[in-house]
Amino acid sequence: MKQDKEIPLKEAAKITKGPYRNFPMVPRVVFGPGSFDQLGEILGPHRSSPDAPVIFLVDDVFTNSALIERIPVQFNDRTILISADKEPKTGQVDALVSQIKEDFKELPSAVVGIGGGTLLDLAKAVAIMLNNEGSSAKYQGWDLVHNPAVYHVGIPTISGTGAEVSRTTVLLGPEKKLGINSDFTPFDQVVLDPDLLQGVPKEQWFYTGMDCYIHCIESLNGTYLNAFSQSYGEKALELCEEVFLSDISASESRDKLMMASWHGGMSIAYSQVGVAHAMSYGLSYLLGTRHGIGNCLVFQHLGEFYPEGVAMFKKMMKKHDIQLPKGICEHLTDEQYNTMIKVSLGMVPLWENALGKDWAKYITPEKLKSIYQKI
Known part of the structure; x- marks a missing residue:
C-alpha cells in the first residue's frame, strides 16, 4: 500500500464572489404540537378537482395506528403504506409513479410524505417524476429536472436528516447513490409537529x-x-x-x-x-x-x-x-x-x-x- 500524503489543514472559505446561486427554500411551514391536524385545511386550496387525488405516502410503521385515522382523506385520495427498512430506490419511485398514473385519470393534486427521511425523499421524487418523463435514475445529479413537481408536502415523524428542508432527494439507483438535486425538489409545505416524534x-x-x-x-x-x-x-x-x-x-x-x-x-x-x-x-x-x-x-x-x-x-x-x-x-x-x-x-x-x-x-x-x- 502506498503511503498516503499528509492531509493539509483546510483553508478559509473558498466560495468566490458571484454569481451567487439563487436557491429555493420551503415557502410555507407550520410548527407546533398538534399542527398535523391542520393538514386538511392546508391541502384544501390545492385540490384541483375530485378526480385529482392527494397521494399520502406513509411509513408502514403507522399501520393500524391512530395517525392513519387522522389523515384527511377525501374523494378518491389514496394512502400508500411503504416500508422504510431500506433506502429509497429509483426503481421504487418509478413503480409508484407508474401505479399512480395508471390508476387515476388526472395527475394528483398533491403528494404528501409522512415519515422519516426515506418517506420524505420518496414523496419529493414521486412529485417530481409525475411531471417529468423517463426513469428517475436519469435525474440523479445536479439541476437535471426541467419541469416543476406536483405540489408536495413533507411531514417528518423523526428528526435529523434535514430531508424536510433540503433541495435533494437521495436515491439508490442502478449505478449510484445520488440525489435528485434541483430547484423543484424542495417541499411546497412542511408541517413540523413535535408530537409525531413520540415513540421513536x-x-x-x-x-x-x-x-x-x-x-x-x-x-x-x-x-x-x-x-x-x-x-x-x-x-x-x-x-x-x-x-x-x-x-x-x-x-x-x-x-x-x-x-x-x-x-x-x-x-x-x-x-x-x-x-x-x-x-x-x-x-x-x-x-x-x-x-x-x-x-x-x-x-x-x-x-x-x-x-x-x-x-x-x-x-x-x-x-x-x-x-x-x-x-x-x-x-x-x-x-x-x-x-x-x-x-x-x-x-x-x-x-x-x-x-x-x-x-x-x-x-x-x-x-x-x-x-x-x-x-
Whole structure:
C-alpha cells in the first residue's frame, strides 16, 4: 500500500464572489404540537378537482395506528403504506409513479410524505417524476429536472436528516447513490409537529439525530463555509448538544431536535457535507446500510478529519449507551471494497468541501479502504 500524503489543514472559505446561486427554500411551514391536524385545511386550496387525488405516502410503521385515522382523506385520495427498512430506490419511485398514473385519470393534486427521511425523499421524487418523463435514475445529479413537481408536502415523524428542508432527494439507483438535486425538489409545505416524534425507538432516534449532528460538523469544518451556512450550522449544533448531552424533558427534546434538523438542512443549502457522508454512500450502495447508522459507522473513525467532532460524538454515544455494530466490512472481497470506493470517490462536491479542490491528491483508494476495513 502506498503511503498516503499528509492531509493539509483546510483553508478559509473558498466560495468566490458571484454569481451567487439563487436557491429555493420551503415557502410555507407550520410548527407546533398538534399542527398535523391542520393538514386538511392546508391541502384544501390545492385540490384541483375530485378526480385529482392527494397521494399520502406513509411509513408502514403507522399501520393500524391512530395517525392513519387522522389523515384527511377525501374523494378518491389514496394512502400508500411503504416500508422504510431500506433506502429509497429509483426503481421504487418509478413503480409508484407508474401505479399512480395508471390508476387515476388526472395527475394528483398533491403528494404528501409522512415519515422519516426515506418517506420524505420518496414523496419529493414521486412529485417530481409525475411531471417529468423517463426513469428517475436519469435525474440523479445536479439541476437535471426541467419541469416543476406536483405540489408536495413533507411531514417528518423523526428528526435529523434535514430531508424536510433540503433541495435533494437521495436515491439508490442502478449505478449510484445520488440525489435528485434541483430547484423543484424542495417541499411546497412542511408541517413540523413535535408530537409525531413520540415513540421513536432509542437507537433510531440516536442514529437519525446524529445525521443532523454530522451535517453540522462537516458543514462548519468545510471549505465551502460562509456566513449563511455558519449561522444555521452553529444553531443546529447548539441544539444537538442540548438534546444529546444535557438533561432536558422529553417534550423539549422533541421540539429542539426537530428544529436542529431544520437548521442542519438549511446549513448545507449554501454549503455541503463531507467525508462521513461521502463514505456512507458507499456503504449504502453496496450493503443497503441505512443512512443514519452508516454515517455513524464511518464518523467514529474520522478523528484525523474532525477531531473535536468525533470526540463529542463518542461522548454522546457513551451518554446514551449506544453500541455500534462491528465487523460490517469484515468479509468483503476486494471487488466489493472497490465498488464502495468508486461510489464514494464519485461524490466530488463533498470531498471538495471537506478538503478543497486538491482533495484527490490526498484521498486515495487505499486510504478509503483502510477506513472501511475498520468498520
